[in-house]
Amino acid sequence: MAATDKALAGLRQMIASGELGPGAKFPPEPELCDHLGVSRSSLREAARSLAALGVIESRHGSGTYVSALDPAEIISRFSLSVELIPLEGVLQLLEVRRVLEAHATAAAAARQDPELEEKLGDILDKLEATTDAGEIQALDAEFHGSICAAGGNPTVTALTGVIRGRGGHYRIFEPGADFEAIKQTSDRGHRAILAAIAHRDPAAAATAASAHIAQTELWLRALRPQPQVALEDD
Amino acid sequence: MAATDKALAGLRQMIASGELGPGAKFPPEPELCDHLGVSRSSLREAARSLAALGVIESRHGSGTYVSALDPAEIISRFSLSVELIPLEGVLQLLEVRRVLEAHATAAAAARQDPELEEKLGDILDKLEATTDAGEIQALDAEFHGSICAAGGNPTVTALTGVIRGRGGHYRIFEPGADFEAIKQTSDRGHRAILAAIAHRDPAAAATAASAHIAQTELWLRALRPQPQVALEDD
DNA sequence: GGCCAGAAGTGGTCTGAGGACTTACGCTGG
């Protein structure tokens, strides 16, 4: 087995065996090198792999630690790769989002939470009042994200959030020929979701959310726009 | 910005900008170091991060390439981290699997595919005839995996597969007090799913799949067994 | 008791060298 793979397997085994639980601290790098029988370069490359996957965290000057191993945090790491997926793959991911978000929206509707409804109403008021593409995207994310969070499963919230972020790179809401029509359809979809939640109707909420996201898929398939290339600074 | 982060951002930007598409080859490491203004160590650590996320692939002696950027392949990389998630997080993930697999099973039922039904029947015949834990797990994965594949969305298949693999580390099917009862309930659940698919009844298929996985969640919550610690060799 | 400076511990980065593997070229023999 190659050196880096050996180090990778060793580090993972230390966690999988229970020797190191969430938040635990690894021995210093020189000690790990000795224990695993690899050079420091190879150990560090293996550690970078696990850090990229959200399994461990290196803190400069302090040490290397096992992460919380929380699935929501681990899934969030996927945005680094998902943001690079081409349109064809994004459409497959949007189906995942549609199914999961319909489920989460239904769960949110089953709850009795006036504060949530008020918050969602405020978001939609702002959303319907703006035509700025960036603001639309941010408010849309806040609307759907709040609903998913109310659904009660942080992992679902994280997964749908990553996919939503990827879709947002496409310029559906840039001013253009169909801007008004698209914006109105989108706004109506949001109101339908909120109405279903306010009526405590999980089935209607799921249907409304599913239809809303399916509409986004249709726009993407039809427009096939080029994604924005700019990446945020890390 | 730290050196490794600078290299990471640079590599991602080369892909995001469209300069390098799926399958494209990167310049040699020394050239990239010069271009990005970092040392080879830092560049290699950044490359390892992206390789762990399934975005790039380094081939010894050949070069470094952009991956196919296929969402199913990228999601498969998650098994490295998902396999380390503790039970509490696995339950959140199982809800994701339940929702997605119900959806995929419904899609499979909507198709008319006698070959699939025959294949699934054969798998269940073997599954009902064995009591070996490893064989049960393999056949169960083949059964559900075949159905998801028939659902038509490879990304859904990959995601459910990763989660199923994680759940399989728990020893539900180890011989014990409730082994017989659990096995019978599981077998009946599989037959119900197959029957719904054979009857071309998507709604029934979704319900059967959802109930089957929900049952697994209940067992996991009740038993809270310790996961097997052994990891497969890479 | 609180604050601050120094020291120890630890990860981050760079440089240089040699090894291992893949690929492509050109030679040889048919």
Add this chain to the structure above:
DNA sequence: CCAGCGTAAGTCCTCAGACCACTTCTGGCC
């Protein structure tokens, strides 16, 4: 001319050593 093969170039992989940057703890000072 073509197939087979060996060599050479190209590229990534691993190691070793040194130094830097950041965090944390300790001890003394006010």
